[in-house]
Amino acid sequence: MNLTVNGVEARLVSPPLASLLHVLREELGVTSPKAGCQQGGCGACTVLVDGEPRRSCLVPLATIEGARVTTVEGLGRPDDLAPVQAAFHEGYAAQCGFCTSGMLIAAHAYVERGGTDERGAILEALGGHICRCTGYAKIVAAVSAAARGDVATQAVEASYEPVPGEPEVLVKGSPA
């Protein structure tokens, strides 16, 4: 089986009915899609499959042979954020961050297909995503800003220097 994940072609050994979520996290080590409920109910595993948002926990690998998969890792880079990423950063739209990957993917797809800043339409587009921090107000505000093109243009200052004594990366495959 083959997939193109964030522009990189991958040959896969996972079984045909493995979920795309399992393939991404366990075989490829792409951990932005979160393994939340794993039954389609929380939205945290949402990725783009050929440009369309899909619950990766509900997608059997065999049904998307050859597809282009985009996760948050492929949306933008720290010095070149996608508009929704910049808007989330600017509007402090992430609290614990667990739902953020799924929210960003759904919001990105919404903005890319010309979604407006109308509140009802944004709520519909994000209807499948649960934020356990209940941080919805800032999330919806950020998506509105991205839809209006009203996002910060300056590059985000991000430091990747590990804190001395702290592990450099989280354990591969860990849930958060």
Place this chain on the structure above:
Amino acid sequence: MAAFGDGADVTVVAGGTILMPELTYGRLQPARALLLTRTGLDTMRRENGTVHLGATLPVAALEDAPEPLASAARHVADPEVRAQGTVGGNLCAAHAAEAPRGDLQAPLIALGARIRSTGSGGERTQPVEEFLAAAPTGRLVLGIEFEEPQAGAWAALDRPHAHDYTALAVSACRGADGSDHLAASGAAPRGIRLAAAEAAYAETGDAGRAGRDAVRDAKFADDALASTWYREQMLPVLVGRALSQLEEAA
């Protein structure tokens, strides 16, 4: 279709939205899997007053279908799940432990849909109620067809969240021949025709009377979404709403 045979030991994979959690949580270990991806069954055609739906048409595509199917489809889960789940899968969705599923069964009953399926004994086309009554295991849905109705309407209890199943919904339809049809989701383990309500409405034109008679066909149950008592109170209300919307739409 030959790969399906009589359906024994075959796990059909269409959209995957119902199947995948079963696999992930180890409740199902398929001996053989039949993938319906790229079978070309994901189309909707309208020809000479008949609507033809392919079995793997995504639920999202039904937003362009006639009422009450379109409204029912818009209230299935969320945009991502609707884009992935299929009309055939929803039709065959068994009653879950905690809630009735298969929200498209009732609108298809109201529309008088016919189901084309294959399995033991070969291909056959039968009314949706007959198909559902036989419990669809062992049958592979190929397509669904129904005549364009004159008008349709759908009334339901609002869902607290996109991921809740609809606790109770009523589909109403005025067929091409002018006869009115009523069906309900959430009033029995699967979608049912509200025959007594249909008869009462045809006889008296009284939506209130039809609503009171609707409970006669129901087989309510308590579940995580609503109690039997609540459903009994609400079914007549929803029948009344659906019929008044139907009269407005007609």
